[in-house]
Amino acid sequence: MRPVIQGLRGEAGFAYIAKARELASRGVKVISFGVGQPDIPTFDHIIEEAKRALDERFTGYTETVGIPELREAIADYLNSRYQAEVGPDEVLVTTGAKTAIFLAIAAYLGPGDEVVVPEPSYPAYPEAARAMGARPVFVPLRWKGQERGFELDVEAIEEAVTSRTKMIVLTNPHNPTGEVFPPEQVEAVLEIARRHNLVVLADEIYDNFVYEGGFRSILTYSGWKDNVLYVNGHSKTFSMTGWRLGYLAAARPVIERLKRLAVNVYSCAPSISQRAGVAALRGPWEPVRRMVEEFRRRRDAVVEELRRVPGFEVPVPRGAFYIFPRVAKVLEEIGMSTEEFVDHLLYSRGVVTLPGTVFPEKAGEGFIRLSYAVSVEKIREGVGRIREEVEKLLAERGRR
Ligand SMILES: Cc1ncc(COP(=O)(O)O)c(C=O)c1O
Structure with missing residues (x-):
C-alpha cells in the first residue's frame, strides 16, 4: 500500500467515543461532550418523505x-x-x-x-x-x-x-x-x-x-x-x-x-x-429554528458552567455547537498534557471531551473541545464533574 495511505490518521473523535462506550458498558454513567451531531432525531416531515420514497420503491x-x-x-x-x-x-x-x-x-x-x-x-x-x-x-x-x-x-x-x-x-x-x-x-x-x-x-x-x-x-x-x-x-x-x-x-x-x-x-x-x-x-423550517434556539440555551449554559471551573479560559462561541476552552493554566499547575487531562476526566469522572491536539496537531495544545449537543441538565452535570475534578487536582497540587 502507498505509504501516504498507510500513514493516514483516523478521526480521533471516533476513538474517544469508542473509549466512552467501553466505559459505559462497564456501568459508568458517562456524559459525552465528544460527538459532533445534534442529539435529536431527524424531523418528522423528513422521515415521512423518506417513507413515501420507500413506498414508491424509489430505491x-x-x-x-x-x-x-x-x-x-x-x-x-x-x-x-x-x-x-x-x-x-x-x-x-x-x-x-x-x-x-x-x-x-x-x-x-x-x-x-x-x-x-x-x-x-x-x-x-x-x-x-x-x-x-x-x-x-x-x-x-x-x-x-x-x-x-x-x-x-x-x-x-x-x-x-x-x-x-x-x-x-x-x-x-x-x-x-x-x-x-x-x-x-x-x-x-x-x-x-x-x-x-x-x-x-x-x-x-x-x-x-x-x-x-x-x-x-x-x-x-x-x-x-x-x-x-x-x-x-x-x-x-x-x-x-x-x-x-x-x-x-x-x-x-x-x-x-x-x-x-x-x-x-x-x-x-x-x-x-x-x-x-x-x-x-x-420546510417547514420551524423545527430547525426551535433546535437552534435550544442550542443557544445550551451554549449559554455551557459557557456559564465552564467559567466556574478554576483556571479555564472560556471564549463565548458564536456558532456551531462546540466550545474550545483554554485549559493550559490548569495543565501547567497539575503537570498533565492535554491528552492526559482528557483521559483523566474520562476515567475519573466519566466525562468525554476531546483534546485540542486532535484538530489535528499543535495549535490545539492546551485546549479541549466540548460538543454541547446534549441537554442543559447534562451540561450542568458533566461540567460540574469537570469542575469538581479540577478543584480536587488543584487542591492536591497545593498540598504537595
Ligand atoms: C466542518 C465539518 N465539515 C464537514 C463535516 C462532515 O459532515 P458529514 O457528516 O455531512 O460528512 C463535519 C462533521 O463533523 C464538520 O464538522
Missing part, C-alpha cells in the same frame, strides 16, 4: 449529480438565503459533506501541492490532502484571550502561500472553536485567493448554527464562483448525520469535472436520502 441509482428536485431545492436555498446566483447545474450532491471535501481535494491537489489550513481544524481536510500526496500547511488561528476568542491570521495565511499552493481552507462557522469569522476576514481570504489564483474550500456546514448574527456566507461575495468550492450538507442543520447527504456548489465546468470523479467513487447519493433531503430544504 435505484439516481443521477450522479443528484436528483433534479434536490439540486433545485439546494440552489433555491442558497439563492434565497445568500443571493448566491447558483443554478441547479452548479450543484453536486454528495454522500455527506465529507465526500464533498474529499472530491474537492482530490480534484485540486496532487503530489507536491500545498493547501493552507488554519489550525485548529476539522481533520478531514489535511488527511485528504495527505492521501493525495499533497502537503497541508497549517497556519494557527490567533488566540485573543477569553473575551475575543480566535481570529484568522490573514497576514500569516498570505505569507504561507508559495508557488506550490493550490487551495486555502475556510470553515465558517468553525469546528472546533465555534468561532464565526467576521466578514472582513472572510473577504480578506477570498482576496488572497484571487491575488494568487487559488481556490477557497469554503465549508459552511454549520451555517444555521449562528447565535449572535455577524455571519456572512462566502456566497454573498460577487464573483465567488471564480475561486470558491462551496461545501454544505444536511447532516447538522436537519440532524441527518446518518443519511449521508451533502453537497458542493461551484462553477458549472468544475461541477462537470467533479461529476466524473463522483461517478467513479460513489455513483450517486442514497436515493431515499435525496428525497428526504428535498423535504428538509422545502
